[in-house]
Amino acid sequence: MGKYCFGIDVGGTSVKCGLFQTDGVLVEKWEIPTRKENSGEAILPDIAKTILDKIAERKLDKEEIDGVGIGVPGPVNERGEVPCAVNLFWGFKEVTKELTELTGLPSKAGNDANVAALGEAWKGAAAGAKNVILVTLGTGVGGGIIVDGKIVGGAHGAGGEIGHAAVDHEEKEACNCGNCGCLEQYASATGIVRVAQRTLAATDEQTVLRKFTKLSAKNVLDAFKEGDKVACDVMAQVGEMLGGTLAMFACVTDPEAIVIGGGVSKAGQPLIDCIQKYYEKYAFTACKKTPIILATLGNDAGIYGSARMVIKEV
Missing domain, CATH: 3.30.420.40 (ATPase, nucleotide binding domain)
Structure with missing residues (x-):
């Protein structure tokens, strides 16, 4: 070499x-x-x-x-x-x-x-692991799957497109990809805002989220960390979508670790705990204890x- x-x-x-x-x-x-x-x-x-x-x-x-x-x-x-x-x-x-x-x-x-x-998987959060799922939560939701140290690319190069797993079959609005109900519509930065706006429209409850003229994912995540009830409800919906989807992918690849990266992951451990809670609820018994960790390479x-x-x- x-x-x-x-x-x-x-x-x-x-x-x-x-x-x-x-x-x-x-x-x-x-x-x-x-x-x-x-x-x-x-x-x-x-x-x-x-x-x-x-x-x-x-x-x-x-x-x-x-x-x-x-x-x-x-x-x-x-x-x-x-x-x-x-x-x-x-x-x-x-x-x-x-x-x-x-x-x-x-x-x-x-x-x-x-x-x-x-x-x-090589030099970051899951260094040394041969089986890893990475999800990047940014403007969209990206995904990457490593099995036996190799990228799962698939026949069309679309392996690991976790963001486009259909998680809500009742959704009427279209995702950027053209389908409806993709994970990206709920768990990306724009998705979190979307879930928040829908939640605000459906409740009269007092919340700090109403004071923002242009709501951002950071506003929602900050309020969630402060314990704002509506923000916590929003993140419970997001956590359930994401944790449940990761549990399905874990059934297929049984990773040693699930790594969360992208801009949204800056919310840190409270976000991880929220995802982990629902992941454990839905994961197959053998995979329930798979650690969900924050990406380290940025x-x-x-x-x-x-x-x-x-x-x-x-």
């Missing part, structure tokens, strides 16, 4: 880049802007340029580098092809083929949430997981 590799995490506004030693030590990290104009045609050439510049700057030999791993927001199949990545304005793209041609280095691509799960999970994908086993 070589001495180095690159981990790249492509986001909607910036591309996070990391140069790693193959033992997992992060040597340096930096960011470049994500240029989405003209259907995102500059994104991969920009990434290739920053990698080649870094190799030159540090006087590295390409022979010392195992390759480049890249996480992208969208489904990725095993050939490293993306059918479309809406947030990057990409249609069909042969990501690994193009990146390898541009850099002269081997490359591997994965869905960003799956890659983040691999990062947390925004670096993607670059760690991407790097891990290309490290050659010793």
Whole structure:
């Protein structure tokens, strides 16, 4: 195996880049802007340029580098092809083929949430675990599943799409994906606000939540931590949806740990306790005691997981 590799995490506004030693030590990290104009045609050439510049700057030999791993927001199949990545304005793209041609280095691509799960299982909250479920609670709900140390990508690259599990079959409003009743509609930052607004409309109870002209998930979570009754009711609904869904996924993969990340996870242990309570209520007996823990790598999970994908086993 070589001495180095690159981990790249492509986001909607910036591309996070990391140069790693193959033992997992992060040597340096930096960011470049994500240029989405003209259907995102500059994104991969920009990434290739920053990698080649870094190799030159540090006087590295390409022979010392195992390759480049890249996480992208969208489904990725095993050939490293993306059918479309809406947030990057990409249609069909042969990501690994193009990146390898541009850099002269081997490359591997994965869905960003799956890659983040691999990062947390390698050097994060679940370090050393071979079976892990990661859920990222942000603007949407992302998910990644690791079984036997490998990402579960599936036939269409849609493995681990926990946010689009249908959890409410009575829901009339559509999710961004076009279906109705997806977990993302309740457990994401926007979902929490939605549940709160519905709850407020259905009760006359006094609550601090009524004083906000533009309610945010942080407002709801702060009020929940302060013991506000309506906010606690909102989070009980969210916790039941999320805990119940994780219990179903645990029946399939039986993880050693379930990791919660994303912006909403900043609410910390009270949020975890709320999810754990309902998880234990619905989980299969053998899985009831699976720990639910907070992610520890934060925004670096993607670059760690991407790097891990290309490290050659010793």
